Amino acid sequence: MGEILILAEHRDSEIRDITFEMLTLANRLGEENNLTVTALFPGYGVSALAGSLKGACDRVLVMEAPELENYNADTYLAVLEGLIRERKPALTVIGHTAQGMDLAPALAIRSGVPLVTDCVDVILKGETMDVQRQIYSGKIQADLVMKPSETYLITLRPGCFPGGSEQGKSADMESLSPPEWTGLRRQFVEYLEAELEDVDITAADILVSVGRGIGKMENIPVVEAFANAIGATLSCSRPVADKEWLPKSRQVGTSGKTVKPKVYIALGISGAFQHQAGMKNADTVIAVNTDPKAPIFNVAHYGIVGEILQVVPELTERFKKE
Amino acid sequence: MDIVVCVKQIPDVTDAELDVNKDGTGIDTEDLETDINEWDNYAVEDAVRLKEALGGKVTVITLGDEDSEDVLRHALAMGADKAILIDEGGFAFSDALGIAKGLHGVVKDLDFDLLMTGVQSSDEGWGQVGLILAELLGLPYASLVVGVEPGDGQATVLRELENNTQEKVTLPLPAVLTVQTGINVPRYVSIMGIQKVRKIEIKEIDAGDLGLEPDEIGAEGSSVASIRLSLPPVGEGAEILEGSMAQICDKTAQIIRDKGGVA
Numbered sequence: 295m296g297e298i299l300i301l302a303e304h305r306d307s308e309i310r311d312i313t314f315e316m317l318t319l320a321n322r323l324g325e326e327n328n329l330t331v332t333a334l335f336p337g338y339g340v341s342a343l344a345g346s347l348k349g350a351c352d353r354v355l356v357m358e359a360p361e362l363e364n365y366n367a368d369t370y371l372a373v374l375e376g377l378i379r380e381r382k383p384a385l386t387v388i389g390h391t392a393q394g395m396d397l398a399p400a401l402a403i404r405s406g407v408p409l410v411t412d413c414v415d416v417i418l419k420g421e422t423m424d425v426q427r428q429i430y431s432g433k434i435q436a437d438l439v440m441k442p443s444e445t446y447l448i449t450l451r452p453g454c455f456p457g458g459s460e461q462g463k464s465a466d467m468e469s470l471s472p473p474e475w476t477g478l479r480r481q482f483v484e485y486l487e488a489e490l491e492d493v494d495i496t497a498a499d500i501l502v503s504v505g506r507g508i509g510k511m512e513n514i515p516v517v518e519a520f521a522n523a524i525g526a527t528l529s530c531s532r533p534v535a536d537k538e539w540l541p542k543s544r545q546v547g548t549s550g551k552t553v554k555p556k557v558y559i560a561l562g563i564s565g566a567f568q569h570q571a572g573m574k575n576a577d578t579v580i581a582v583n584t585d586p587k588a589p590i591f592n593v594a595h596y597g598i599v600g601e602i603l604q605v606v607p608e609l610t611e612r613f614k615k616e
Numbered sequence: 617m618d619i620v621v622c623v624k625q626i627p628d629v630t631d632a633e634l635d636v637n638k639d640g641t642g643i644d645t646e647d648l649e650t651d652i653n654e655w656d657n658y659a660v661e662d663a664v665r666l667k668e669a670l671g672g673k674v675t676v677i678t679l680g681d682e683d684s685e686d687v688l689r690h691a692l693a694m695g696a697d698k699a700i701l702i703d704e705g706g707f708a709f710s711d712a713l714g715i716a717k718g719l720h721g722v723v724k725d726l727d728f729d730l731l732m733t734g735v736q737s738s739d740e741g742w743g744q745v746g747l748i749l750a751e752l753l754g755l756p757y758a759s760l761v762v763g764v765e766p767g768d769g770q771a772t773v774l775r776e777l778e779n780n781t782q783e784k785v786t787l788p789l790p791a792v793l794t795v796q797t798g799i800n801v802p803r804y805v806s807i808m809g810i811q812k813v814r815k816i817e818i819k820e821i822d823a824g825d826l827g828l829e830p831d832e833i834g835a836e837g838s839s840v841a842s843i844r845l846s847l848p849p850v851g852e853g854a855e856i857l858e859g860s861m862a863q864i865c866d867k868t869a870q871i872i873r874d875k876g877g878v879a
Contacts, residue, residue, distance in 0.1 A: 310778075364783075365783075368756070391778065392760055392775065392777040392778055392783075395743050395760065396747070396758070396775070399712070399744040399745075399747035399748045399751070400751040400757070402744075403751040403752065404751060409744065410839075410840075411712075411742050412741060412743065427741075428848065429739060429740050429845075430629050430643065431629065434634055434636065434643060434848070435846050435848040435849075436844070436845050437844045437845075437846070438840050438842070439841045439842045440839060440840060440841060441838075441840070479756035479788055480756050480757075480758065480785050480786070480787050481785060482784075482785055483784040483785060483786060484783075484784050485781055485782070485783055486784060487780070488780035488781070499877070500872075500876045506630060507631070524872055532797065532798070533797070535798060536798035537801065538801055542780075543780075549776050549777075549779075551779075552779075556877070557875050557876040559872070577875065578875040578876075579854075580868060581854060585632070585633055587633055587634075587847070589848075591853050591854045592850070594853075596855050596856075596871055597853075597855065597857065598856070598868065599856060600861070600864075604861065605861070605864070605865065608861060608862070609868055612865055612866070612868075612869035613869065613872075
């Protein structure tokens with residue numbers, strides 16, 4: 295019986311959510327195609343951690359080596375290429391994460407497997423595969439039919455499938471020997487945590503969050519005045535932090551902070567999935583955007599189609615003390 | 617330090633309402649402005665800063681139609697020294713590998729210490745081309761780069777991970793880096809700046825010059841059999857507040873008071 299291979303992702307002795315999301319997808323595809331689901335768990339001193347995948351797949355392959363203690367493209371390439379060539383999985387699934395984005399393209403070339411990155415859904419039918427992606431910042435959906443192949447490689451966008459360590463399975467645990475390491479070029483040095491911050495946006499009850507739609511830095515005081523008037527903390531989406539209009543510590547999203555305030559007011563934020571991942575669990579989301587089709591309106595509870603610079607000053611007036 | 621930067625021209629969809637073309641294979645681009653892909657702009661800026669600090673030359677390359685000359689002029693105005701345009705003829709419906717093959721055909725004959733490009737493009741967002749290039753060239757690489765410090769025969773590189781975390785790695789040179797937004801604040805390019813570089817000759821190359829067979833690139837060389845674009849289905853979605861601006865603001869203020877406990 296053929297198999298689907300997923301690359302378990304973990305960092306600092308914690309399994310990343312994407313691992314269980316990939317297993318949810320893999321188990322569905324496995325059932326539909328009569329394939330078993332295998333998780334590869336590379337690391338060092340991780341056999342106990344790997345055991346927590348037992349209830350979510352058919353087989354866990356644990357590969358331990360000092361060289362695998364932290365993710366490194368070179369070591370992971372060697373491991374995955376060997377495994378794909380040997381086992382010929384019908385499908386290999388990797389997270390569309392900082393790790394998977396780094397690994398998958400070179401792996402596809404090295405092992406000669408067709409790759410689709412940043413998938414939001416997959417249908418596997420024998421030796422053909424249909425894939426759904428979102429492009430143009432989530433404004434367009436793309437449905438792709440792949441040419442037939444014995445084996446495919448995809449990266450899965452985080453947050454598209456539920457996770458969960460109990461998926462009605464009881465996996466066999468196997469340990470694999472690492473390959474011989476040759477031609478290692480890249481070296482891991484260390485992880486760096488963010489520096490001390492001016493404000494902790496994750497502690498705020500109300501966030502006024504500003505995005506690219508603010509236009510220019512000179513307009514920031516408009517939203518700042520609004521935040522002050524309602525007693526909110528100011529946060530932002532990635533483009534605003536990238537342009538250094540607000541400090542990086544204020545950034546909501548995958549690479550920034552995950553927030554869960556009572557009220558999240560998104561001003562001029564289109565709502566790329568990386569941003570949604572950081573705020574979609576807020577109790578109430580209010581979004582202001584000029585584009586009525588902006589993806590932010592899919593996760594907002596209330597929407598206003600309009601210009602920030604018209605809406606916000608008038609809204610601020612409503613909270614001025616008489 | 618000699619650096620090659622691969623850039624791409626993209627339609628600017630930031631504030632645009634998009635529509636799909638008739639056969640569902642692309643978006644209507646008539647009303648859209650074009651621009652340099654945002655990630656690539658950061659890559660050009662970083663390359664130019666490294667050159668300014670350490671000397672050397674920056675060469676920019678794009679694969680596109682003749683209008684793509686604009687992004688090359690933009691990069692030249694930022695401080696790049698040379699530009700190469702690979703004609704997109706034959707590359708229509710290429711997958712990332714097909715595009716990378718075109719770039720590889722040019723890059724393999726260049727001497728460089730670093731090859732830089734954006735992490736991904738803002739249109740299709742495969743996030744593959746730079747790293748495929750690294751593999752085709754047999755070079756070490758790092759993606760999602762938010763800091764570069766060149767040293768003796770190697771570079772120390774910061775990669776952006778999730779949750780406000782970064783990873784420091786070292787790579788022997790030459791190496792390939794895909795650059796994340798926010799690594800710097802790119803300089804502004806004025807019309808005057810573009811004027812100043814208008815006479816710099818842009819080298820033009822096509823798929824034939826690179827010895828690429830038609831079945832290696834384009835739709836035939838792609839792993840994708842077909843693609844259909846559509847507007848995403850509208851989910852439950854937000855309750856859009858209607859009325860005059862005053863009415864909308866009244867309602868919004870009430871929601872903020874109710875849900876946020878604001879006095």
